[in-house]
Amino acid sequence: MFFFYVFFNFGTLMRDGKPVYRVLFKPAYFNRFHVRGLSVILTILLLYNNRFFPIQQAVAGYYNTQGDLATARQDYRLAETFYQQGVTFEFQNHKSNYGLASLAWIQGDFASAARFFRQALAKQPSPYAYAGLTRSLMNEDLAFDAFLPLVKPSNGFPVRVNSCQIWRICTPKPMAWIRLVTTTKKRLI
Incomplete structure (x- = not known):
C-alpha cells in the first residue's frame, strides 16, 4: 500500500527527478x-476471498491450546469438547484430530482413535499419526488393514530412519513381519 501511496502522490515529482524525501509525508492526492x-x-476483501480461513485457523488454534x-x-471430557470445537472451525485440523485420537486411545476406544488418526493424516501426515493408526488397527485385530497405511509413509518419509521401525510395530516377531511384508507386496502388485 505504501508503494501506491508514493506512486499516486509523488509519481510526477519522481518522474521530474525532484527530491521526494522532503515532501514524502505531505501528500497531494x-x-x-x-x-x-x-x-x-x-484486507477484508482478501479475507472474504479466502472465506475467512485464516481467522478460522486462528480460532481452531485457540481451541487446540485449550x-x-x-x-x-x-480433564479429558473438557479436552474432547475443545478439540471438537477445533475440528468444527477447521475439519482437517491435524492437531485437533490427533488430540481426539489420543483421547480415544486413552479411553480404550481404538476404532474411534483409528478414525481420528485417518482424519489427522488427511492434511499434514506425520509418522506419529501413521504409527498411531497402525497401533489402533492392530488393537482391533485388523493386521492387514494396519499394514496398508504403512506403505504410504514409507514413500512419503523415505529419509526417516524410523520408517522401518514403524513397520515393525505391526508384528513383534521378525518372521511374521517378513511374511506380512511379502504377502502385502504381492497383493499390491
Missing part, C-alpha cells in the same frame, strides 16, 4: 488516512 482505509478494505491445557490437567 491521498493522505495517510485514505491509505489506511483502503488497506483495511483490501484442549492441550485440559489434557495436561487430565
Whole structure:
C-alpha cells in the first residue's frame, strides 16, 4: 500500500527527478488516512476471498491450546469438547484430530482413535499419526488393514530412519513381519 501511496502522490515529482524525501509525508492526492482505509478494505476483501480461513485457523488454534491445557490437567471430557470445537472451525485440523485420537486411545476406544488418526493424516501426515493408526488397527485385530497405511509413509518419509521401525510395530516377531511384508507386496502388485 505504501508503494501506491508514493506512486499516486509523488509519481510526477519522481518522474521530474525532484527530491521526494522532503515532501514524502505531505501528500497531494491521498493522505495517510485514505491509505489506511483502503488497506483495511483490501484486507477484508482478501479475507472474504479466502472465506475467512485464516481467522478460522486462528480460532481452531485457540481451541487446540485449550484442549492441550485440559489434557495436561487430565480433564479429558473438557479436552474432547475443545478439540471438537477445533475440528468444527477447521475439519482437517491435524492437531485437533490427533488430540481426539489420543483421547480415544486413552479411553480404550481404538476404532474411534483409528478414525481420528485417518482424519489427522488427511492434511499434514506425520509418522506419529501413521504409527498411531497402525497401533489402533492392530488393537482391533485388523493386521492387514494396519499394514496398508504403512506403505504410504514409507514413500512419503523415505529419509526417516524410523520408517522401518514403524513397520515393525505391526508384528513383534521378525518372521511374521517378513511374511506380512511379502504377502502385502504381492497383493499390491
